[in-house]
Amino acid sequence: MTLITLVRHGQTDWNLERRIQGSTDIPLNETGRAQARAAAAELAGETIHHVYASPLRRAFQTAEIIADALGRPAPLTAVGMREREFGEAEGMLVGDYLERYGDWQAEVPGGETLDRVTERALDSIGRIDLAARRRSAPRAETILVATHGGVIRALLMHASGGTLPGDGDVLANGSVHRFAVDRAGIRLVEAAAV
Template sequence: MSFKYPFYFLRHGETEWNKTRRTQGQLDAQLNDVGREQARRAASLLQSEPIERIIASPLSRARHTAEAVAVHHEIEIMFDDDLMECHLGDHQGEPHGPWLPLYWTGEYDPPNGETYYEFAARVWAAMERAVSHGPNTLIVAHGGLWIAAREHVLIEPHLLPLPNAVPVHVTPGGEKWQQRVLGE
C-alpha cells in the first residue's frame, strides 16, 4: 500500500504537559486554554478546505482538536487507536529527560513501553489506512507521528517539531512529500 492521495495533517492543540515539558505518551492529557484556542484557529483555517473525512487518535487532546474542525464540515470523526502517540512506558508523566532525544533516534527503549521502531511501523500503517479512503482526509494526531513518518519518507520543507495545531496539506510523491502550512 502507498500514499496515493494528498491529505491534511493536524497535530493536537497545546496541553499543560506540552507547556511544562512533561512526557505525555499515551496518557490522556487535556487541552489547556491555549490549546483550545489553537484548535479553534486551526478549525477556522481548515473551514474552506474540502475535507471529506477526519480520522483521529482517540486521546482527548487529538479528539477535542478534531471535534473543533468537524463542526465546520458536518462530518463524523473516525478514530484509530493506532494513531495514538508512542507508548513511553515508565517515563509517561515524568519531565522530559535526556533519554527522549535517544528515543527518537531508536537508541533508547523505554521500560514497559514500545520501541521507536515499533511505534514508527504502527503509525505508518495507520496513516496509510487513513489516507487510503481517498483524497481530502484529515488526520488529527500527535507530533510523534510526524517524526516517525520521516523513517519512511522525506518531508519538505522541514518542520520539526511540528507545532501544536498548525494544519498542513501534504502531497505524497514516492519517497519525498511536500507539505504546505495552511494560513501562512
C-alpha cells in the same frame, strides 16, 4: 491518491509543563482549544472530505473542534495514530527524560520504539487511504487526521528520508502537515514551519 493533512493536537497542561504525555490521556486546555480553532481557520478554504483522530482525548477534542468548524461529521477514530507509548518515562519532564535517556531514539522500558510508531502510523494511513479510495474512486479525497507530535515526527522522518524534522525542531501544537498517499507509499507535500 489521497491527500492527508495531519494536525498536531492543541496544547495540554502537560505540554505547558513540558511533560512526556505518551499514551497518558490528557485533555486540551483553553490554549489548546484556541489552537484547534486556529487550525480550523487555516483549513477553512479547503475541502476536507473526512476527519479522523487518535483515540486520545487531546487529539480527538482537536478533531471535534475542527470538524465542527468546517461543517464535517464527527471524527472517526484511527487507533494507529495514537501517540508513542513512553512506558516508564510518561509524566517525566522533557529535560529529565533527555538527561536519563539521551535522545528521542532511545528505547525506554515499557515504551515503543520510534520504528514501531512509524510502522503502525503507516499502517493506519494505509487503511485510511484504502477507505478513501473505496469511497471515491477515481476522484481523490482530502482527509484530515488530528494526531500527535511523535506520530507526525515519525512520518516526517519516513517521508523525507530522515532529513525532517531537524534536530531540536519542535512541532508546534496545532501545526498542519500535508502528505500524499497512493499505492506507492507516502510522500511529503508540505511541512509546517518549525
